[in-house]
Amino acid sequence: MIKEKLPDISQNDSPVLGKTHWAIADGYIPGQSNGPIPELESHDTICILNSTKTDAHIRITIFYVDREPSAPYEILVPAQRTKHIRFNNLTDPEVIPKDTDFASIVESDVPIIVQHTRLDSRQAENALFSTIAFSE
Amino acid sequence: MIKEKLPDISQNDSPVLGKTHWAIADGYIPGQSNGPIPELESHDTICILNSTKTDAHIRITIFYVDREPSAPYEILVPAQRTKHIRFNNLTDPEVIPKDTDFASIVESDVPIIVQHTRLDSRQAENALFSTIAFSE
Amino acid sequence: MIKEKLPDISQNDSPVLGKTHWAIADGYIPGQSNGPIPELESHDTICILNSTKTDAHIRITIFYVDREPSAPYEILVPAQRTKHIRFNNLTDPEVIPKDTDFASIVESDVPIIVQHTRLDSRQAENALFSTIAFSE
Amino acid sequence: MIKEKLPDISQNDSPVLGKTHWAIADGYIPGQSNGPIPELESHDTICILNSTKTDAHIRITIFYVDREPSAPYEILVPAQRTKHIRFNNLTDPEVIPKDTDFASIVESDVPIIVQHTRLDSRQAENALFSTIAFSE
Known part of the structure; x- marks a missing residue:
């Protein structure tokens, strides 16, 4: 019923969204962890959607504070899949x-969406943040 | 008094803002919880405003890591209402x-605003994040 | 010295940035708190910069889930000031x-920047999130 | 192999992304801390990438609530480096x-990316948030 009211949205195809260039300015992998591994190990994650x-x-x-950039790290995200790395x-x-x-x-040859999430379990209870990355 | 100084903002109507296409790259529902249900049950939430x-x-x-996308999940958000799902x-x-x-x-037939919030109560104290989703 | 290398940035005036229309989809004031009042009282905050x-x-x-919107809440943020409400x-x-x-x-008659921050102290330790709001 | 499939992405140069003007509306340095110094000292951080x-x-x-803005704080971020301040x-x-x-x-004479992160350790366990700043 709702479906019939969405004539302007494609019925059979997944929508395509995103940008090809993304940036994250705050990278940091906490060196300590508390809790079960790997779920609650401290981590800095890049979540990618290829729709x-x-x-x-x-x-x-x-990019680092005091030395040359390191690249390329190469990743394949298949069509219509997500990967949380x-x-x-x-x-x-x-x-x-x-x-x-x-x-x-982060550069891609097709439009993607990038979200940046960190779980910090250096103390007994974990702390968490997430933000959509910067895109152009 | 302030009202009189806002000639360029509509006086009688609610403002209309938003986009019709949104994306969230980091979806994850923690499997464990601590604390009262449902308030402090671990959850991954999509907050929608239809102004x-x-x-x-x-x-x-x-979208998943290793299988075909699942759709459509259909939701109705009435005019001038919010829904946190x-x-x-x-x-x-x-x-x-x-x-x-x-x-x-997330696709809509009228402009909406989408915000992504997770409460993770796998450990004794909850962790929380939120970000405005990606829009085009 | 650095100053001399910034010819394309105004030297004497504060920069002006922002948008006049902003939205936050995830509003929620937790009903419980732990810790000293008012610093660690659970709160949902809108931070505004008028540069x-x-x-x-x-x-x-x-905007609510099941009743008409409530307005106007009127706020004055003086020139070149911030207000965290x-x-x-x-x-x-x-x-x-x-x-x-x-x-x-949030509507303004001059460009502003809006950031949305929540402190949730329902459990013994506080949880925190923040995101730049959606703007157009 | 993947490399060969990226003809439209520069092979030898780092990509250049960003904006020259950024804003953060929610600045706050918590006055108390728990945990080892300086890692878990409460802090409000601005992360800058100059690619x-x-x-x-x-x-x-x-910018403050009730007095004139304070400036300029001057920072140099070298070419192809990040600085978390x-x-x-x-x-x-x-x-x-x-x-x-x-x-x-935040104003820069070349395009940069700015992310805003706070670690709040006023209580026994730390709380964390991060958001890409507002840019124009």
């Missing part, structure tokens, strides 16, 4: 050190 | 599994 | 009930 | 008082 019908080839560049788990070209300030830029 | 004078017919598509409570076409990464796209 | 040289006359409209403290035309879902639209 | 190949000369203006640590032209509402505007 298009084409696989997304994604490149992440990591912990910065903790990126290893190629190199592991991102813990307890270290960084920032990142 | 227009027309009912909003809304369709949500859920827990992903936990969406059941048609299917329940969203807990402890599982997902993402979502 | 212009003109006083901002601001009108807030509150707890929804808890708005009383005219009426108090906003606690433990109740709402949403809000 | 360009040119040093960024940045000027911050602090605690408002707590800004001292010139003056220290920002704790437990006091403020707001800020």
